[in-house]
Amino acid sequence: MFITRECDYAVRVIRALVDEERLSVGEICKREEITAPFAYKILKKLQTAKIVKGFRGVHGGYALEKFPDEITLLDIYQAIDPEMFLVECLNPQKKCSRDGAGGMPCQVHRELESIQKELYSLLSEKSLEKILNQE
Numbered sequence: 001m002f003i004t005r006e007c008d009y010a011v012r013v014i015r016a017l018v019d020e021e022r023l024s025v026g027e028i029c030k031r032e033e034i035t036a037p038f039a040y041k042i043l044k045k046l047q048t049a050k051i052v053k054g055f056r057g058v059h060g061g062y063a064l065e066k067f068p069d070e071i072t073l074l075d076i077y078q079a080i081d082p083e084m085f086l087v088e089c090l091n092p093q094k095k096c097s098r099d100g101a102g103g104m105p106c107q108v109h110r111e112l113e114s115i116q117k118e119l120y121s122l123l124s125e126k127s128l129e130k131i132l133n134q135e
Contacts, residue, residue, distance in 0.1 A: 002086055002119075007077045009034050010042045014076055017052060018068050018132060022061040042080065049079030068129035074120055076128075086116045 012032035017023060023031075029039050043062055046052040053065040064071075077084055089096035089109055096109050 002084065003077060004081060006038075006042060007080045007084075009038060010046060010076050010080045011073065013039060013042050013046065013062075014051065014064070014068075014071065014128060015132065017062060017064045018128070020063065022055060022059075022063045024061040028062065045080050046076070049075070051075060051079055068132065069127040071128045072124045072126065073128070073131070074123035077123065086112050086119070090116055 009032070012034060013028055016028045016031045025036055025039050025043070028034065028043075029036050034042075043052060043054065047054055047065075050065050051071060052062050054060070054062050083091060083093075085091050088094055090112060096106060
């Protein structure tokens with residue numbers, strides 16, 4: 001599947017942090033109806049991607065490391081799943097068994113490549129700020 005539940009929940013985590021100085025995992029979970037273990041897993045990946053930052057201690061929690069106008073859905077999805085492809089054969093690390101078979105290009109592979117490029121373009125077109133402030 002292209003956009004997993006983990007990707008969807010990552011957007012929820014970011015949405016909870018928008019316009020907040022800092023939130024605890026508990027507050028994020030309560031606002032967005034996410035379990036704490038899942039939220040921690042997502043937050044770790046978002047921290048690695050430098051989208052959120054964590055704070056330790058009594059007044060710890062999480063905050064956005066980037067402004068909402070600097071974050072796109074593609075940024076969030078790729079932080080969670082860096083090898084996000086419509087189908088496995090689009091992964092450059094894996095050879096498409098049908099593309100080039102018998103000296104012929106796979107037209108389905110070519111079409112899916114085109115669709116994936118368009119989808120990536122659409123996911124990176126608007127910032128999270130624009131998405132959340134649409135009227």
